[in-house]
Amino acid sequence: MFAVTILGNNSAVPAFDRHPTSQVVTYQGNHYLVDCGEGTQIQLIRYKIRRSRITHIFISHLHGDHYFGLAGLINTLSLLNHRQELHVFGPAPLREIIEMQLTVADARMCYPLYLHHINGPGILFENEFLRVSCFRTLHRIECYGFCFEEKKPPRKLISEKLQQYNLPFSAYEKLKQGLDFQMEDGTIIKNEWVTRPSAPPRKYAYCADTKYDESLIPHIRHADLVYHEATYLDNFREVAESRFHSTARQAAELAKKAEVKKLLIGHFSSKYDSLEAFESEAREVFPNTELALEGVCYLI
C-alpha cells in the first residue's frame, strides 16, 4: 500500500477539532511522518497508527505548527522502549532545538536517533523501492516540500512463458531488470516475450506551506497525488500573499498547470468553521480535488 493519512489539517491555531499539520505516508508497512504539529502523538493513537512503524520523519520548516509535536513523539518512543533507528530531517536549527530539549530533561534514549539537517534541495533518503527528496517552497522562512517516489519497479515474469522457454532461475534477475537473456545454445530470449511491464511508479508530492509559486511545477508534474496548502479562500488572496500562504483556487490552478492526477488541499485557517467552500472553489478549477480530512487515508 502507498497512501497518506492526514493527522492534522489546520493552520497554526487549532480549532473546530482540527489539528496542526501532520501526515503519515505509508509504503510497504513503513510509516514516514511528514511534519509533526503539536498533538501528533495523540492523533497517532486516535487513528491507531503504530508509532513503532515510523522510521523517518520529515519536517518542512520551523514554524511551530509543523514541529511542536516532534520532541514529545521522540520522548514517547523512548519511554515505549522503541528499538529501531529513527531518522529525522529538518532545516538546520531543528537538531539544536531537539538536542537542547533532550539534554535539559536528562533524557536517556533507548533507540538510535539521527537528527539530519536539510541543506537544500535533493535526495534525503532512498531504499530499494522508494526515494524521498525535497524541494524549496516559497514561505516566510526556509521551507521544503517532499516528494515520495516509487523507484522503477522490476518487470513481472510471466510464469507460463518461463516454462515454455525453459528459462533457468539465473535468468530471472536480468529479465526483471528489462534485459534480454542469452541461452546456453546462443538463443536470445527477448525480454518482452517473457515479461510484462509493472504498474508505472507512483509519486506523492507534499508542498508544505507556500505562496502560489509556479517554480514548484517541475517537482510535482504528473504526480499521482499532490498535497497543496489552501489556508484561505480566494477572496483572501491578498492576505494569503502577504502571509506566504495560498488560496484553494491557487492550489487548484497549480495542480492544473502541473497536470497532476489528484489534488489534496489542507492547512485551513482557523477563521473557517466549515470547509465546504474550499472544496467547491478548488473543484471549479481542478475537479479531482479532495479536502485533506483528519483520520482519512488517501491512496496514492
Next chain:
Amino acid sequence: MFAVTILGNNSAVPAFDRHPTSQVVTYQGNHYLVDCGEGTQIQLIRYKIRRSRITHIFISHLHGDHYFGLAGLINTLSLLNHRQELHVFGPAPLREIIEMQLTVADARMCYPLYLHHINGPGILFENEFLRVSCFRTLHRIECYGFCFEEKKPPRKLISEKLQQYNLPFSAYEKLKQGLDFQMEDGTIIKNEWVTRPSAPPRKYAYCADTKYDESLIPHIRHADLVYHEATYLDNFREVAESRFHSTARQAAELAKKAEVKKLLIGHFSSKYDSLEAFESEAREVFPNTELALEGVCYLI
C-alpha cells in the same frame, strides 16, 4: 472563585484519552496555568477556558510532558492578537529554549512576553489578593512545586454598625485592616464592634513530580487542597522510587502527615487503563482524596 481545573492527568506517555500534565488555577477571573504538556492549548479549547485570561504560567520542570505545549500556546496567543502581558516562570534553560523556537520561526509577538527563570524557592508573583511561591520537590531533575495562597483578606464591615456609630467613609479602610478608629470627638471605636472576620485565607499546593519526600510537609501543611502525583499503585513502590515518582498510598501518607484538608492525585502512568484502584488505595490512608480528572474543576 478559587479553583483548579485539570487539563491533563497522565504521566509522560499520553494514553486512554488522558493527556500530559497541565492545570489551570482560577482566582477572581484570572487564569494561572500550572505546567503545560503537549496539547494543553487543545484541552483549553475543549474545556472552554479562555486562553486570553491566562496571565501567568508556571512550569515545574523541564521534562517534556510538563512543558511541550508551552511554545504552541505562546504562538497561538500571538496569532489570536492577545495584547496583555504574559509571564512565564520555569527552571533556567526554559527561556533559552522558547527564545530559540521563536527566533527560528521569525515570530512576531503582538503582546509583551516575559520569560522568568526560577532561581530557587521563594515568591514568584503576588498581587493584592494572591501570592504564588515555589518550593523544591525531589525529582530526577530540578523541579518545583507551587503554592497559591490568598493573602489575609480584609475584615468585613457590618453595615448596621456603621450606621449605628455614624462612621465616616474615611474610617472604612483602617477598619477593614483590623485597626480601631478614633472619631473627631475622641471616641475610640473598637474594630470588633463594627467588623467581622473574613473567611480564613485559602491555600492550594501543587507538588509537581516528586518522590515521597517529607521535606515537602512544611510547604503544604494545612492547605485546603493539595495536588500530589501518584504515578503508580503501591505494589510498584520500588519502580516509583527508582524513577523519582510516588504511589497513591505515598501521596495519601504525605497528605495525612501534613494535615491537609483535601488531596487530589494525578500523573497516572499509562500502564493503568482504569483509575479506580488509585482512589481506593489513597482513601484507605487519607479518605478525603479525589482523582484529578480532566475537565473537572475542583474548588479550593
